[in-house]
Amino acid sequence: MQDWKRQKAAFASIAVSPVAWLIAFFVLPLAIVWLYSFGRNVGLTEIDISGTFSNYGRALEPLYLEIFGKSVAVAALTTLICLIVGFPIALAITFAQPKWRPWMLLAIMLPFWTNLLIRTYALITVLRTEGYVNKSLGWLWESASGLKVMVGMAPLSTWEPLPLLYNNFAVILGLVYVHLPFMVLPLYAALDRLDRSLIEASLDLGAGHFRTLTQIVAPLAAPGIISGVIITFVPALGAYLTPDLMGGPDSQMIANVIERQFKRANDWPFGAALSFLLMYATFILIALQALRNRKAEARS
Amino acid sequence: MTEKQPVISIRNVTKRFGHMVAVDNVSLDIREGEFFVLLGPSGCGKTTLLRMIAGFELPSEGQILIGGQDMAGVPPNQRPINMVFQSYAVFPHMSVADNVAYGLKIAGVAKPEIRTRVDEALELVSLGGLGQRMPDQLSGGQRQRVALARGLVMRPKVLLLDEPLSALDAKLRAQMQFELAELQDNVGITFVTVTHDQDEALSMACRIAVMNKGDVAQLADPADLYEHPANRFVADFVGSVNIFEGKLTVDEPEQAVVDCPELGRVYLNHGVTGAHETTVWVAIRPEKITMLPAGKAKAKDSPDGHNVAHGQIKGMSYLGDITIYDVKLESGRSIRVSRPNLSRWDQEDFSWDDKVSLQWHPTSPVVLLS
Numbered sequence: 110m111q112d113w114k115r116q117k118a119a120f121a122s123i124a125v126s127p128v129a130w131l132i133a134f135f136v137l138p139l140a141i142v143w144l145y146s147f148g149r150n151v152g153l154t155e156i157d158i159s160g161t162f163s164n165y166g167r168a169l170e171p172l173y174l175e176i177f178g179k180s181v182a183v184a185a186l187t188t189l190i191c192l193i194v195g196f197p198i199a200l201a202i203t204f205a206q207p208k209w210r211p212w213m214l215l216a217i218m219l220p221f222w223t224n225l226l227i228r229t230y231a232l233i234t235v236l237r238t239e240g241y242v243n244k245s246l247g248w249l250w251e252s253a254s255g256l257k258v259m260v261g262m263a264p265l266s267t268w269e270p271l272p273l274l275y276n277n278f279a280v281i282l283g284l285v286y287v288h289l290p291f292m293v294l295p296l297y298a299a300l301d302r303l304d305r306s307l308i309e310a311s312l313d314l315g316a317g318h319f320r321t322l323t324q325i326v327a328p329l330a331a332p333g334i335i336s337g338v339i340i341t342f343v344p345a346l347g348a349y350l351t352p353d354l355m356g357g358p359d360s361q362m363i364a365n366v367i368e369r370q371f372k373r374a375n376d377w378p379f380g381a382a383l384s385f386l387l388m389y390a391t392f393i394l395i396a397l398q399a400l401r402n403r404k405a406e407a408r409s
Numbered sequence: 410m411t412e413k414q415p416v417i418s419i420r421n422v423t424k425r426f427g428h429m430v431a432v433d434n435v436s437l438d439i440r441e442g443e444f445f446v447l448l449g450p451s452g453c454g455k456t457t458l459l460r461m462i463a464g465f466e467l468p469s470e471g472q473i474l475i476g477g478q479d480m481a482g483v484p485p486n487q488r489p490i491n492m493v494f495q496s497y498a499v500f501p502h503m504s505v506a507d508n509v510a511y512g513l514k515i516a517g518v519a520k521p522e523i524r525t526r527v528d529e530a531l532e533l534v535s536l537g538g539l540g541q542r543m544p545d546q547l548s549g550g551q552r553q554r555v556a557l558a559r560g561l562v563m564r565p566k567v568l569l570l571d572e573p574l575s576a577l578d579a580k581l582r583a584q585m586q587f588e589l590a591e592l593q594d595n596v597g598i599t600f601v602t603v604t605h606d607q608d609e610a611l612s613m614a615c616r617i618a619v620m621n622k623g624d625v626a627q628l629a630d631p632a633d634l635y636e637h638p639a640n641r642f643v644a645d646f647v648g649s650v651n652i653f654e655g656k657l658t659v660d661e662p663e664q665a666v667v668d669c670p671e672l673g674r675v676y677l678n679h680g681v682t683g684a685h686e687t688t689v690w691v692a693i694r695p696e697k698i699t700m701l702p703a704g705k706a707k708a709k710d711s712p713d714g715h716n717v718a719h720g721q722i723k724g725m726s727y728l729g730d731i732t733i734y735d736v737k738l739e740s741g742r743s744i745r746v747s748r749p750n751l752s753r754w755d756q757e758d759f760s761w762d763d764k765v766s767l768q769w770h771p772t773s774p775v776v777l778l779s
Contacts, residue, residue, distance in 0.1 A: 309465055310498035310556075312485045314512030314563065328502045 146381035156377060164382035173366065173383065180363040183277070183352075184345035187284040191292040191341050192334065194285070199296035200326075203303075214297070221290045229354050232283055236273040236355075243270040275357040283351040288344065292337040299333020300326070332405070339398050343391050363387055414477065416441040416566055416599050417462060422471030424457050424623075431457040433623035434471070439567070439601060440616075444593045447603045448610040449620035450646065455603045458620070459569055462601065463492045476566055491560035492569040495576070497552045499544045505531070505555050506540035512563045530562035533592065550581050561596060570602040574609055586612045607647045611635065619643050635694075640779045644692040651695065651744045652777070657687045666715065667691050667776060671740040676715035678771040681778075690777040695747040697773035700734060703764035711771050718767045720744065722759055732756050736765060 146165070148158035167173070202213045220228060235241050247268045254265035273279060303326065311321040327334070349364035356362075363383065370380030415438035424432040432454040439445045447455040460466040462473060464485035473480045475489060491512070500508050506527050513523045531537050534554040544552055553573065560568050573589065574582045590613045593600045604610055610617050611631040618628045619642075626646075627639040638644035641652055655669035660681050667675045667689055675691050703719065711717075723743065724735030732755075734746045746767060750756050759765065 304496060304498065306494040306496050306498040307500060309463075309485070310492070310494055310500070310559075311511070312465075313463060313490075313492045314559065315486045315515045316511070317486060320515065325500060 142381045143385060145378050146385050148378045150376060150378060153375070164379045165386070167379060168382045168386055173363075176361065176363050176366055177386070180346055183280060183284070183360075183362060184342050184348070187281055187288060187345045188292075188338055188342045190281065190285045191289055192338065195289055195292035195296055195337065196334075198289075199293050199300050200322075202293075202297050203300040217290050217293050220286070225287065225350055228287070229283060229350060232286060233274060233355065236279060236282070238270045238272075238274070240273070242273060246271065274355060277356070277360045279355040279357075280352045280360045280362075283355045284345050284348055287348075287351060288341045291341045291344065295333045295337040295340065296330065297333075299330040299336075303329055332402075335398060335401070339394060343394065346391065347387060414441070415439055415474075416476060417601070418472075418474040418477075419458070419462075420472040420474070422458070422461065422468045422473060424454070424461060424466060425469045430623050432461070432468075435620075435623070435625055436471075437618055437625060437628060439599060442597055442599055443615040444590060444600045444613055445602070446610040446614035446617045447601070447620060448605070448607060448617050448647070449626075450605055453620040454623040455605075455620045456571060459492075459571055459601065459603045462567075463490060463569055464488050489566040490569060491563050491565040491567075492571065493553075493556045493560050493573055495572040497556040497576075499552050499555050499559075501544050503544075504540065505536065505542050505544070505547070508544070508555055509540075509559045509562050512559065516563070526562055527558075530558040533561060533596070534558045549576055550585065553577065553585070557592075561592075561598065565598060567599045567601055570600060572604055573602060575604070575606070582609070589613055611647070619646060621646075636775075638692065638775060638777065641690055641692070641777050644775065644777060649695055649745060649747075650692050651698075653691045653693075653742070655689060655691055657681060657689050657776075665776065667774075671738065671742040672744070673718050674715045675774050676711045676771050677774060677776065678710065681776045686778075692775045692777055693769060693773055695733065695745040696731075696749075698744070698746045698767050698769050700736070700746050700748055700759065701766050701768065703766050705766055707768070709770075716769050716771060716774075718744070720765060720767065722761055722763045722765060725759070725761065727756055734759065734765075736767065 144158050145156055147160050147162070148156045149161060149163070151157045198217070202210055202217075205213055233240075237243075247270065250265060250268040258264050307325055307329065308321055311325045312318075316324070346362075347364050348362055349368060352360050352362045353365055353368075356365075364387075367380050367383045367387070370376045370383065374380075417439040419435055419437050419439075422432055422435050423430065435454075435458065447458060449455045457466060461468050462475070462480075464480065464483065480488060500511065503511070509527045509530055510523050513526060518526070527540065528537070531540055534557050536551060536554050536558065539547070539551070544555065547555065553576070557573075570589075574585050577585060586609055589600070589602075593613075602610075602613065611634075614631055616628065616630050617634055619626045619634065621642050627634060627643045629637070629639075634643065634647050638647065638650075644650045644652065653669040653672040653675075655667040655672070655675065657665065658668045659666035662680045663678070665677045665679065665681045667677070669675055669691055672691070681689070707717070718738055720736040720738040722734050723737045726733045729750070731747045731749050734748065736744050736746055738744055744767070748755070748759075
């Protein structure tokens with residue numbers, strides 16, 4: 110490896126294009142939006158950057174705080190369910206026979222490579238009133254009713270399709286479905302690195318499998334659990350498409366509100382302020398994680 | 410000691426991984442209270458055998474009995490044995506004391522008793538007072554002692570040790586060999602150790618099973634293994650040896666002669682038992698050969714022209730306590746001779762290209778049939 114400190118020219122020639130790209134397409138647009146958040150609309154397309162904090166003031170009104178709070182709650186619940194579902198999946202992949210492992214990982218990754226919109230609409234066809242879940246349940250219900258009639262009992266009441274779509278349940282289900290790979294992959298990475306002899310040592314000392322899992326595997330996989338939680342929670346908090354397509358009137362999340370400010374309400378300054386509040390919240394979370402990592406590194 | 414019933418009985422155990430036979434129909438008994446060593450090169454099946462005793466692998470065929478009880482269907486966490494892993498497997502997120510207490514807590518031992526037993530175990534492995542340390546604050550040798558204490562504190566019938574000293578540096582390893590043997594003697598628990606290091610095996614073991622390709626090549630105590638190897642593999646694997654092929658020309662109860670084209674005529678003052686064919690192998694250890702200036706050799710207790718050879722020194726390696734010479738015989742074969750440096754000037758007696766004569770006593774060579 111070349112030392113970049115001694116080969117400054119070479120390093121700079123490699124670094125210049127990504128840095129320019131980052132500045133042109135990330136830092137500058139973000140800076141403009143940041144400036145907008147301190148401005149106000151003066152015409153249909155014109156924004157006067159006056160340095161006002163009124164947008165932030167409005168963003169902190171109870172109406173928006175409530176949506177913020179709800180978004181956090183939905184993202185947290187999504188993350189929790191992903192963890193509960195994802196941990197056994199990651200364990201299963203880790204302890205599967207080596208020849209099966211790539212296929213299991215592929216099964217986790219496959220939905221991830223499909224367009225989000227297509228996946229969401231596919232999920233909608235499964236969950237809607239005339240969808241496969243309700244059809245199957247309806248068929249089971251009718252069959253049970255028919256059986257009861259056959260043995261001479263009163264039939265069941267008519268089948269009412271379950272409200273599986275356009276509510277908070279649908280949003281959480283959709284978010285879990287979309288974000289599960291984000292949870293499984295870091296968990297798998299952490300579990301795969303785990304020294305198997307630690308598990309064997311625990312069994313050897315008389316521990317059962319459950320105790321080994323809670324006292325040895327889970328604590329040692331903690332870094333993977335934490336990164337899984339963060340990279341699931343952050344995108345879930347900013348989820349836009351899933352609540353928009355699968356949610357009901359009461360299940361809009363903060364990203365849907367932001368979208369409305371930029372589009373229908375045409376209030377870019379307010380949308381910018383909301384965006385930045387969301388971003389600050391995310392950054393603080395990531396910074397806390399980085400701090401924790403550094404502490405852990407300093408200890409070892 | 411030999412009267413005691415075996416604490417572990419391995420009966421016709423075979424282990425296959427796919428088409429690969431790792432352990433091939435092995436039967437052996439491990440006696441209560443002994444320091445038993447499974448010795449062999451990597452891939453000989455010794456670790457697989459140990460893991461089958463621990464319950465981490467299941468035998469494809471055969472039976473393993475611990476304390477007279479068949480272990481088929483008994484999971485690792487219910488076997489009356491504990492294991493010290495090659496990587497030590499000290500739980501990195503627990504303090505030394507918590508590591509040692511882990512098994513006792515699971516066994517439901519009362520808290521005050523756990524504390525005294527943990528302290529005792531740490532004292533036993535000379536880690537007294539380090540209970541609150543975390544594993545990453547310990548040296549490799551100390552981590553290994555934690556693993557030892559963690560097993561010993563459970564007072565198992567048998568403690569299994571998988572290459573316990575392989576990760577330590579040479580000096581510490583030599584020290585730990587003595588300590589382990591002494592510790593085993595003190596606690597009276599049966600130790601079963603796996604190692605590929607013959608020095609380690611010879612210095613610690615009561616008995617050694619040398620394994621080769623899934624099979625036990627010889628089971629004997631250290632001195633027997635070294636002085637009476639059963640075959641070429643054992644002779645070569647345990648210690649350093651010169652092996653020559655030859656024809657058995659005389660085989661009587663009181664004497665035998667093997668004619669080795671590359672070495673000369675080898676005379677033995679005892680008969681060779683069990684030789685069905687005339688092709689045999691003669692093994693002589695380097696330290697059992699005497700080296701003299703050319704022409705000075707006249708092998709005592711042997712007939713004229715037997716047990717002597719002539720050659721030229723082609724290599725020397727001075728190891729301090731001994732010097733090892735590589736002597737090229739008249740036949741072109743090389744033979745290894747070692748010579749103790751009894752005085753401070755001994756290593757100057759011989760030098761490169763010196764012509765020398767070699768001689769040995771009729772009891773020195775071992776005749777091997779396979």
